[in-house]
Amino acid sequence: MLWYGHLPNRQELSTLETRFSREHVLPNQVIGFLKGESKVADPLSALQTSVSILGGLGSRNEPSLIDSSIGLTARMPTIVATYHRLRKGQEPVTPRPGLGHAANYLYMLNAKPGRPEHVHALDSYFTLLADHSLNASTFVARIAASTLTDVHSAVVAAISALKGPLHGGAPIYVWEMLQSIGKSENAESWLRDRLQKHDRIMGFGHRVYRTEDPRSRILKELARQIVDPSLFELATTVEDTARKLLREQHPERPIDVNVEFYSSVVLHAVGIPPELFTCTFACARTVGWTAHIVEQLQDNRLFRPDAEYVGPEGLTLEATPPGTSA
């Protein structure tokens, strides 16, 4: 729907599913790169460079924009899973035809099919995070696309923006926070201490929402269904306590839970290791990034914001730099 602007009919859906199973497979050049890098690069950097390599290989054939978008979206989870297995000294697992996108990701990570409730949760996560208007990474993708660069290069730019902890880098910090708090009774003192130090509570706040992020409601419900009850109880206590303390600190400004808070809990429950949380976000968001690129190029004009100079004026070049003698 995001790529074509309408929901597919059965025939279109089946064609797309066939394309996905065909395109999931990685070219040898990317596997070779991942083998070489598996001991050094962080997972998101490895993913980003793999996207760049795919772009370099694909540009020779010049497929259509939507074809490139489908191919890239299909391959993102294969890159992440291949890299992860190589890092652990395991053989990569080839995608299994007939499995859906989320199911294949879990299959390739673990070399066995995921439990149905885990596949459902990850599928829902992929759908919820597929697009979210002009968030920082999507905006970056559109800016890059507006120069008429290729889809892969625009996605490489988007991944750079996603990486930061204020955007897609947040869920690993949410997970570390939950680990560090450990038990519900520690939540209030831990959070108060962080707020007194003017630290940000990860998984809270949003540039646009002035209320709970509606995606977090669905993720919380998914978490309730699949997460270990003691972890769910800890997460809800941290959520309630952080909301209360943030209200005390910022009575003028509602700061509520965002999509990243329960994402981290759900991703952990389906078996995604924390170091792959942001990569998994990138897999989901590739649909949105590429759909925005397609839309941008339908009626493109180069982004070029104006800037107002507010610095000193009337400067003159000194004959001799200050502090030196002639």
Ligand SMILES: CC(C)(COP(=O)(O)OP(=O)(O)OC[C@H]1O[C@@H](n2cnc3c(N)ncnc32)[C@H](O)[C@@H]1OP(=O)(O)O)[C@@H](O)C(=O)NCCC(=O)NCCS
């Ligand atoms: C998302 C985020 C970057 C939005 O930033 P923003 O729009 O500039 O934030 P606001 O305008 O709401 O900030 C207002 C005040 O609340 C504070 N605040 C905002 N989010 C906060 C958080 N999560 N924890 C503690 N304080 C927070 C700010 O520091 C600011 O305080 P100040 O006026 O004393 O400087 C910010 O909320 C944040 O850093 N959240 C944590 C990271 C995160 O979860 N990112 C994923 C986003 S989906």
